[in-house]
Amino acid sequence: MGAREPVLIEGRWQASRDSGGEFRAFDPTRAVAFGPAFPISGARDVEAALASASAAADQLAACEPERIADFFDAYALGIEHDAPDLVALAHLETALAIEPRLAKVELPRTTGQLRQAARAVRERSWTQPVIDTAAGLRSHLAPLHKPVLIFGPNNFPFAFNAVAGSDFASAIAARNPVIAKVHPSHPATSQRLAELAHRALVEAGLPATALQVLYHLDPALGLSLAGDARLGALAFTGSRNAGLALKAAADAAGVPAYLELSSINPVFMLDGALRERGAALAQEFFASCTMGAGQFCTNPGVVVVPRSAHGDAFVEAAAALFAQAGEGVLFSQGGRDHYQAASARWREAGATLIGGGEAASGEGYRVRPTLWSVDAEQFIADARLRGEVFGPASLIVRTRDDYHDTIAIARALEGNLTATIYAAADDAYVQGALAAQLRPRVGRLIGNRMPTGVAVSAAMNHGGPYPSTGHPGFTSVGLPAAIRRFAALHCYDQIEESLLPAELRDRNPGGIARCIDGRWTTDDIGAKP
């Protein structure tokens, strides 16, 4: 056992308490381990992290929001300062392109998100104060006073990293400590981010114990951690099987679990839209499906296309693009295994490969983008065809006519993050009926745009009905809404002013939006309207 990288527990970088094992990052382009050894934490690290985070909870909840905001700003600045190194590390660990993806898209998105969190914390509007002056009741959303456990995914080393992404920003914005279980496919990137976060916590005068970082856990230990009643909430982004197992553990302990699981993000191409701009749509679809080797939660996994002249032309054009597509590199051996096994399930269930090839020609975790096709009837009959293939694969579902099959497909879908309708003016009738069917089955209904590219906006919903997530009422992207996942509703009944939090007092110097006696206002209480 050589020297291993330290974990972040109790506010300091220290050697793992456990001798369970170690792992290294893999270069996905060569399938070769590289870099330093990181510890696989055991029960002692987990207990120390839980105890330390729990002890920090009241302390963090009592911090001035301004300090939290300062932390976010300092952290964003730190990330920008270290951007070249961070991007280089993430590229080595994930094989995602440095430009534009890591340097121009994901890193700025991450720092932008942290700064949005800072603004939300300064504004305090996320706390949604509701005041009934006659009844003497004042309510708002408050910290959980317990740690939030975050499991980060493999596919966004910055923007969804458990130490830097939306879950992290949301949990800290609500003034809850974070126990981050980063994804073991990018440990060095996560370590660098965690070092910056740790430094920014100290700089901002926050408890350094507000963040505990573990790199890897045995799955059984992960479940026992997720089921610890000392947690205030669990956030997870990843595969359905792992997520549902964690949810079951958390549920049993009364810990709310916010999951972002699999989604096939159906895209409906209506005939009018194909007639108007079929060739452009084939390009748009191909780009969305293969970008980042298709490793997006909102990757367009299913495209519904009529059996019409315009539909045939679209499918031919798309197939041609897939046929000439270069290989993509997946994050891990497990990812490539899944891609191949899930594609094989599509084939077994009757889908035909119509573009691209299955065999990977190069070294590392390379795969070829693949386009498949199947009839609507078969798609509806066989649930295997409605399963996610994580990677640059998509299934074209051909409808016999534009209406009946289209609606039937929509009705066969389970909960998804998104659904998209491409329509022209003369598609209005089908479009309306289809939108009505899709609406309750997805979190975000999209018009004439591919589902990839999730804007960090207050009006975003990166969520959806079960089993795309664990709760249909919340989003994991978009501030301040995402913060509310990690909050408790607190009511003050006849409590004197001096014991009230700032946003519930009579005077409102910060101009927080509050609902007072049924009206949203930024006024003081008692102000003349």
Next chain:
Amino acid sequence: MGAREPVLIEGRWQASRDSGGEFRAFDPTRAVAFGPAFPISGARDVEAALASASAAADQLAACEPERIADFFDAYALGIEHDAPDLVALAHLETALAIEPRLAKVELPRTTGQLRQAARAVRERSWTQPVIDTAAGLRSHLAPLHKPVLIFGPNNFPFAFNAVAGSDFASAIAARNPVIAKVHPSHPATSQRLAELAHRALVEAGLPATALQVLYHLDPALGLSLAGDARLGALAFTGSRNAGLALKAAADAAGVPAYLELSSINPVFMLDGALRERGAALAQEFFASCTMGAGQFCTNPGVVVVPRSAHGDAFVEAAAALFAQAGEGVLFSQGGRDHYQAASARWREAGATLIGGGEAASGEGYRVRPTLWSVDAEQFIADARLRGEVFGPASLIVRTRDDYHDTIAIARALEGNLTATIYAAADDAYVQGALAAQLRPRVGRLIGNRMPTGVAVSAAMNHGGPYPSTGHPGFTSVGLPAAIRRFAALHCYDQIEESLLPAELRDRNPGGIARCIDGRWTTDDIGAKP
């Protein structure tokens, strides 16, 4: 098997499909069954109700909110029209006093709540529209498009009835069908309410299938119903054991479960308050503990009192009131059994009976109010003392001094609906420290007022951390907040105006409060600010 009362399934009153069994209401004052036989539904009723409610979901979601509001108004009027009969029935079935409780408090509260639901539905403010004009994103809270299963409790035959109470009003306000499993301790009251609801649905032009009513289920069947993935949500008010079993079933199916479980609602009497008004506080406490035979979720189950001269005087005065108290009538044999068993557990754990008697002298489900006392140390050491006794019993916990024990007691508490601090000006130091400890452990922190009497206000929180409820972010009382439990977050991304729901369109003729580009406003989009 004689003629049994019908169940409400598929929009009409019909004979139960099952031959499982039957039951009658009991007169709690005499422990004698009376009235007609009601069916115990089996799997066929349950399946028919689920299928019918599921079929109604899209239909109800598409209804104009104005129709829903009309329904609430018509229903409230119907209840008022039938008030004398309803009150008489509920009195027979529950032994709750006609005046003031049923006629003057609970029934008006119920109709008031339905009318508040009507207002919330008309205003549409509960949908919390959030619009980002630059990004082309518009989000709001929308119907679940699935039925909500509601289990009503025994203790509020009107205000929490599964066919008339806050859960019902909230679920219908969000335009979701309701499957009501009313409480079998008041079947005739529930039947009468359901008849009025059914009539009002038809009058308002809503689908009559928006409400399905079952009277009684075998517990195993209840669990299988709660775990049916066709449900959009589950609401339950009742005992912890039953609630947690239902939650586990719902969790496994991805159905969000909103529970209101047990709560001991600790009341802290600080020394200054006792010095100022100890005798009045003894009266106030006694009235709150024994009102409605103590059968309230917010009954003051624990009162923390210092071992001081003023503390002794308060305890003596309270004990004297309990000693001379008349008997109370509990709802059921099970309730009386629980009361006696739970009191016995307090005694075993070291509590001393200091006022009132345990033995019931009269017939029916009568019990004597009881006041118990125990030392702080013992209370903290033995979890049995922190268990709920549902009924007119309370446990005085004596502290050695005002600070250390008081804070230690607060820290030993699990999640509760409420906590109360009675304080005078010179209690400020303890009060502040105590409030900080209690705040994260309760949904509602109360100053100088007993926890019973839950105002139906937009700023109310009748909720709290686990295990007092199943989720710390929601309230079951207070509109519009309670509606949000039964809603899904829906985002529209680049969707044209004609496909948007009214509250997300550019024009805002109803003056809905919306958050547009970060600012709450009732303006149209594009209006000059």
